Amino acid sequence: MRTFGVEEELLLVDETTGLPVAVAGRVLSHRGESPRDVSDLIEFTSELQQEMLEVVYSPHSRFADLRDELLRGRLLVDAEARAVGARAVALATSPLPVSPHATVEPRYASMHARYGITAREGLTCGFHVHVGIDSPDEGVGIIDRIRSWLPVLIALSANSPFSNGEDTGYASYRSSAWTRWPTAGPTEVFGSAERYRQHADELLATGVLLDEGMLYFDARLSRDHPTVEIRVSDVCLLAEDAAVLAALIRALVETAARDWSAGVPPLAVSAMALRLASWQAALRGLAGELPDPIGGGSVPARDRVESLLEHVGVALEDAGDADVVTCGVRRMLDSGTGADWQRAEHARTGSLADVVRSAIAVTAGTPVP
Incomplete structure (x- = not known):
């Protein structure tokens, strides 16, 4: 069974005002000084x-x-944040206005100096899923075959309707803001690991990017691990949803690997068509229609999600995840995304600060009335 792991980004906020606070360095210092079990x-x-x-x-x-x-991790981060007077919250953008403070590291300083307002305003929290692969060739074969499904993951994970004190009109505004970075977004079909490497080298040779870490493709080969990394999702409000999404992505990767091994060609969908699908998913989440690269035209987002469940059904069964993922995804369809929850909470309270305070409780696993 393929291993899978995740990286999630969390906002650090003031519990009373809901405003983001620049305390990451203090949290990291406290974490470094805290006793740790060897199993942590x-x-x-x-x-x-x-x-x-x-x-x-x-x-x-x-x-x-x-x-x-x-x-456990969310509770741990929140406890460390509390120790320095803050809280951790799983929101993909800050609903309230913020002027971010650059992390004091040479690489980040270079990014702020080179990329202007894109770096200065870049406070977005994503959810990245790593799935194990056997070789770079298999990894690229997977990337080529999952690309048409990635907009569905954007719709499922949408958790950033508010930014800078207003409703953006998007379900996943983070996805839109992220495309300001030069290499962010879908890629064309590569066909081989050699072509993937050539493409990466071509982009790096332009001098536009600081380093290979800025190859922000929607799905890429990891630099540090034998994995493919799927990077399109917002951080999920609920940890349970995050786990379901990760398991769904593992099944998508496994299905693509089997198709690659069997010689099933990837869909011939252009990167621009996929960009439009991703934009639509970011705008409407699960509430509207999504382009259907297989049948053409658009279909209700729910139908596209059900098609994805059918597509990965065998891999879910083989991993023993079919029931938990199918039930989890359908719960998302019925209950709505994090974006839907945030808008409902704002309608209930009339306050974006209350939205943040409620989201703090949800992140920590405490039900909100």
């Missing part, structure tokens, strides 16, 4: 801005183990 493999890392942290979880084979670690 959850890592915290800094990100572009001091108002956020990335949480890196260990790879797992079983859904239940990943879910339990996500639940």
